[in-house]
Amino acid sequence: MGSSGPLTELVRMTQQRDEEIDLAHAVLLLAKQRYPDLAIEPYLAQIDAIAAAVRRHLGEDADPRRIVAELNRQLFEVEGFRGNERDYYDPRNSYLNEVLDRKLGIPITMSILYMEVGRRIALPLVGVGLPGHFLVRVPTTEGDFLIDPFSGGAELTEDDCQQRLDRVYGGLLRLEKRMLQPVTKKQILVRILNNLKTIYMSRGEFECALDVVQDILALEPSSMPDLRDRGLLYYRENRFGEALSELRKYLMLATNAEDREQIKQTIHGIESILSIIG
Numbered sequence: 001m002g003s004s005g006p007l008t009e010l011v012r013m014t015q016q017r018d019e020e021i022d023l024a025h026a027v028l029l030l031a032k033q034r035y036p037d038l039a040i041e042p043y044l045a046q047i048d049a050i051a052a053a054v055r056r057h058l059g060e061d062a063d064p065r066r067i068v069a070e071l072n073r074q075l076f077e078v079e080g081f082r083g084n085e086r087d088y089y090d091p092r093n094s095y096l097n098e099v100l101d102r103k104l105g106i107p108i109t110m111s112i113l114y115m116e117v118g119r120r121i122a123l124p125l126v127g128v129g130l131p132g133h134f135l136v137r138v139p140t141t142e143g144d145f146l147i148d149p150f151s152g153g154a155e156l157t158e159d160d161c162q163q164r165l166d167r168v169y170g171g172l173l174r175l176e177k178r179m180l181q182p183v184t185k186k187q188i189l190v191r192i193l194n195n196l197k198t199i200y201m202s203r204g205e206f207e208c209a210l211d212v213v214q215d216i217l218a219l220e221p222s223s224m225p226d227l228r229d230r231g232l233l234y235y236r237e238n239r240f241g242e243a244l245s246e247l248r249k250y251l252m253l254a255t256n257a258e259d260r261e262q263i264k265q266t267i268h269g270i271e272s273i274l275s276i277i278g
Contacts, residue, residue: 006032011218014186021185024096024116027109030189031095033215043100047113050074051120058121064140067123072153075117079103083110083150091208094196108134108192110149126182129191130161132168137182146180190219197229206236224254228263235270240277244270 010029013021024047025040032038054074058067075081084093084104092098099105099113111127111134118125118136128135128146135156136147146156148164156164162175183191193216200209210233216226231246247267251260 006030007215007218010189010215014189014219018184018186023112023119023185023188026185026189027096027112027192030192030215031097033211034095035097038097043097046100047116048120050079051117053078054117055121062122064123064138067118067121068138068147068153068155071114071117071121071123075114075149076152081105081110081113082152083107089199089202091196091199094192094199105150106134106195107148107150108188108195111136112188114147114149114153127185127188128180129183129187130179131165131173133164134188134191135161135180137180186219190216193219197226206233209233210237224250224257227253228257228259231263232266235266240270240274244274 006029010026013026013029024044028038028040028043032040054067054070057070057074061067081099081103084090084106087093088106092102093104093106094109096109096112099109105113108127114136115125115127124139125147126137126139128137133148133150136149137144138147146161148154148156148160154160158175158180161180165173165175165179193212197209197212197216200206200212210230213226213230213233216223217230220226227246228250231243231250234240234243234246244267247263247270250257251263251267254260257263
């Protein structure tokens with residue numbers, strides 16, 4: 001996944017105050033880990049151009065609902081962006097450069113694009129981390145409303161949100177107020193990486209999964225599940241010494257983890273391998 005350059009810059013960027021983080025730039029730095037030759041500026045310019053087109057049509061109109069209607073028209077009718085329902089788990093849906101090139105994304109990347117165009121036209125949108133389906137909140141003086149950029153910018157009620165949870169969790173998860181709270185930009189970056197980790201693991205692309213876990217730990221060094229997963233992925237890659245070191249560290253730090261016994265067994269297995277291969 002490229003050199004440490006983009007990751008170092010990304011970590012530095014996420015140490016700023018949340019409102020100072022340029023989300024589109026940060027998400028493209030994340031993509032540059034996967035696409036080392038990626039030029040970031042042309043993609044930022046593409047977002048600028050979409051925002052300029054929206055602004056031209058709006059003129060002086062500052063009504064949030066009017067702005068949202070124009071934003072929807074530009075993104076989904078004129079530009080042709082849409083949620084990739086047919087191939088939802090294609091990893092390209094999680095990389096903003098691919099979303100801009102292919103006009104296809106998943107809820108979180110479609111929401112990032114939506115928020116970043118909104119920011120450029122002075123509409124202060126925030127991300128909402130509904131489990132399994134990322135949304136956007138539009139603040140107005142009359143009260144906030146929710147938008148689903150994955151579904152063409154549809155406005156959602158709380159009932160609609162419950163339906164989206166039902167689709168993902170089969171009716172096992174009830175909507176709670178906290179699920180509709182705004183999330184930070186750093187949380188958005190980590191959520192993209194967690195999506196990618198899940199996708200690469202399910203596809204058996206363990207080297208890619210390991211790269212993603214390295215990125216998560218650079219942003220969230222205290223994430224115990226990722227420390228464990230890095231150890232297990234090292235083990236899968238036959239990097240036994242590194243696996244042993246990570247898993248021992250996990251046991252030392254995650255004192256209440258439910259999988260301690262399993263991890264101890266894995267450590268014994270690695271120790272046996274190392275004793276045989278010297």
